[in-house]
Amino acid sequence: MPARIATAPTLALVVPTYNERERLPELVRAIFAAYDGAGIYGELVIVDDNSPDGTGKVADELALTFPIRVVHRAGKLGLGTAVVEGFNAAEAEIVGVIDADLSHPPELVPRMLAIMQEAQADVVIGSRYIPGGGTSNWETSRVLMSKFACLMARGLTPVRDATSGFFLMRRDRARGVTISAGGFKICLELLIRSEPRLVIEVPYVFKGRTVGESKMNLKEAMGYLRQLRDLYAYRRSRDLPRPKHRVAHPQV
Numbered sequence: 001m002p003a004r005i006a007t008a009p010t011l012a013l014v015v016p017t018y019n020e021r022e023r024l025p026e027l028v029r030a031i032f033a034a035y036d037g038a039g040i041y042g043e044l045v046i047v048d049d050n051s052p053d054g055t056g057k058v059a060d061e062l063a064l065t066f067p068i069r070v071v072h073r074a075g076k077l078g079l080g081t082a083v084v085e086g087f088n089a090a091e092a093e094i095v096g097v098i099d100a101d102l103s104h105p106p107e108l109v110p111r112m113l114a115i116m117q118e119a120q121a122d123v124v125i126g127s128r129y130i131p132g133g134g135t136s137n138w139e140t141s142r143v144l145m146s147k148f149a150c151l152m153a154r155g156l157t158p159v160r161d162a163t164s165g166f167f168l169m170r171r172d173r174a175r176g177v178t179i180s181a182g183g184f185k186i187c188l189e190l191l192i193r194s195e196p197r198l199v200i201e202v203p204y205v206f207k208g209r210t211v212g213e214s215k216m217n218l219k220e221a222m223g224y225l226r227q228l229r230d231l232y233a234y235r236r237s238r239d240l241p242r243p244k245h246r247v248a249h250p251q252v
Helices: 024-038 055-062 079-089 106-119 140-152 186-193 218-238
Strands: 011-017 042-048 068-072 094-097 123-127 134-136 167-170 198-203 205-207 244-247
Touching (some): 011 055, 011 106, 024 042, 024 055, 042 079, 106 123, 106 198, 123 186
Parallel strands (some): 198 244
16 A cells, blocks of 8 residues: 655545435445555545434544544535535645545546646546546436536536536635535536636546435426526626636546
8 A cells, every 4th residue: 555645635525415324334435445545645524414314423433433524514505515615624725526325436536636736737527428438327318418417508618527526626716616506516616616727527437326316306407507597697797718628538
């Protein structure tokens, strides 16, 4: 195992949770295995929205073994605000988001971090919709809906997978950003409001949820339309330049 040299965390991954107790221990072990395998001094921030299934208690128990910060919130306040609270609780200057249900591969995190550091990028996004990326265990209708949602955002950003829930960014870019959409698509919100200079997409295959229920519903869809409306207005009012955009090659 590579030795850890850093005296402060290099990376903090934020995991927003709501009723995720079944998969959380497996995710935590996978994240720290990825950190250790790459010699990354990393931390984990779990933000739980008072899950009735006891996810918060499971997170507290895991924190006795792993370097984890647990943020307990009073109720289901939205994924976007959970991510922001997690960023604020982190010590590392590079922060990221990963789903609690193992839809995103923790083993890709070291590559995303290395690409960010080498290119001095502000944001690195795990992308389903570039060469080498994709989805599994998703119905065709769900894939089409997701791709259409990304297409609707192309006037805002050159990013192909702007609705991704798997990304890293420099925390100083997120500081001072006011999130107006507390709901689903926090990546898109931060892509516009943090005004990044360089964004890189890294391909991965999204694994559809096989345990529990999907969080996508009509309410979230309507919230996304309102979010798009607000972000288009925000971009016009500030005349924001489009960031530089790159696509990483698939790993061979």
